[in-house]
Amino acid sequence: MPNLFDPITLGAIELPNRILMAPLTRGRSTRTHVPTPLMAEYYAQRAGAGLIISEATGISQEGLGWPYAPGIWSDEQVEAWKPIVKAVHDAGGRIVSQLWHMGYLVHPDFLGGEPPVSASEATAPDEAHTYEGKKPYGKARALREDEIPRLIADYERAARNAVAAGFDGVQIHAANGYLLDEFIRDGVNKRSDRYGGSVENRVRLVTKVAQAVAGVVGPERTGIRFSPNGAIQGVDDSNPHETFGLAAEMMERVGLAFIEMREPGPDGTFGKASVAPVAPVVKERFGGPVILNCDYDGPRAQAAVESGEADAIAFGRPYIANPDLPERISKGLPFAKDDIKTWYSQGPEGYVDYPTLGKQAA
Structure with a gap:
């Protein structure tokens, strides 16, 4: 029977355990989306994860509309990522870059006043985070068909840059209401x-x-993230089992190394399931490793892996305040609580100052 602490291979990436660090936007880059040295300390602290999936990282300015989030389209950004990746590797960890295009969730402020792009003309609900505070989203225009080769080239450039920065692979962000999910x-x-x-x-x-x-990058070093179950940021589907069953089958044909899925339960913290779980369909149609994410604790994660419901579990928010999360899970200890006020603040507070169990004991 598989265990959370058993090794697993995702394509060409060998993991020492099945506890992954899910992508977490933390807003510690510069205003021009260049990663900072503080990020090296943060990620290295969490290198005990079987695999770190980096925070969502913009493939282009067109696709990045979050204050102080990192990009990976310029040489300056690539150079700034190199010591971060090295710090994780020096600490014994593995890390992949999550490639992000936010679609209609990019506010026009990030685009010199131009509208964002989406699958169709649409306006996202709620408000966007901008450098001047929260603002209503602008109406997106439909991406023209003749622009799609340029968009794909942006993904290729970002993937090439991730290799140059030393990442162990990439994850394509196709979830949470962003551009690919909108399509x-x-x-x-x-x-x-x-x-x-x-x-x-x-x-x-x-x-x-x-x-x-x-x-x-190589299909053996490429994964993807989906979020099929329930509306997220205004994006939903009328038949997610059919839609994501086919999407999973197409990813199998491409030969991707893994699928990670955000699938909340009926009482999810951020979004609630609106239909029966889609993960079983994805797992059947994909055939490769499927990683689940959403509101797991240690016992639930272990049960999901033991039952075969998931091959591994990705933890997001617990990693904010628990840099040594696998150790806490192995010892059955409660998770430390994070401070929501510092989720997206700049600087070390609430970022690199959460103690490990060893530091707490000292």
Whole structure:
């Protein structure tokens, strides 16, 4: 029977345990989206994870609309990522870069006043985080079909830059209401061309992106994230089992190393499940390792791995205040609480100052 602390291989990446660090936006880069030295300390502290999936990292300025979030489209950004990746490797860890295009969730302030792009003309609900505070989202324009090769080239460049920075691989962010999710799910995608309408058409873009990224990094070092169950940031689907079943099958055909899924239960902290779990369908159609994420504690994570429901578990918020999370889980100890006020603040407070068990004892 598999255990959370058993090793597992995701494609070409060998993990010493099945506890992953999920992507966590923390806002510690510069205003021009260049990673900072403080991030090296933060990630190295968490190198005991079987695998770290980096915070969401912009593939282009068009796709990045979060204050102080990092990018990976420029030489300066690549150079700044190198010591962060090295710090994780020096601490014995593994780390992949999560490639991000935020789609209609980019506020026009980040684009010189120009509208963001999406699958169709649409406006995201709620408000955007900007450098001037929260503001209503602007209306996105539909990405033209003749722009799609340029978008795919942006993903290829970001993947190439991740390799240059030393990352062990990449994860394509196709979840949480961002651009690829906007194309996959019919709640936003109202297109009438070959990227809209049928399920086959709606998964066409994510498949092309996966093929392009895998062509740069290698499919054995490429994963993807989906969030099929329930509306997120205004994006939903009328038949997620069919949609994500096909998406999983297409990722299997590309040969991706793993799928990570955010799938909340009926009482999820951030979003609640609106239909029966989609993960079993994804697992059956993909065939490779499937990692689940959402509100897990140690016992629930162990039970999910033992039952075969998941091959590994990704923890997000628990890693904020518990840099040594695997040790705490192995000893059955409670998780330390994080401070929401410092989630996106700049500087070390609430970022690199959470103590490990050893420091607490000392």
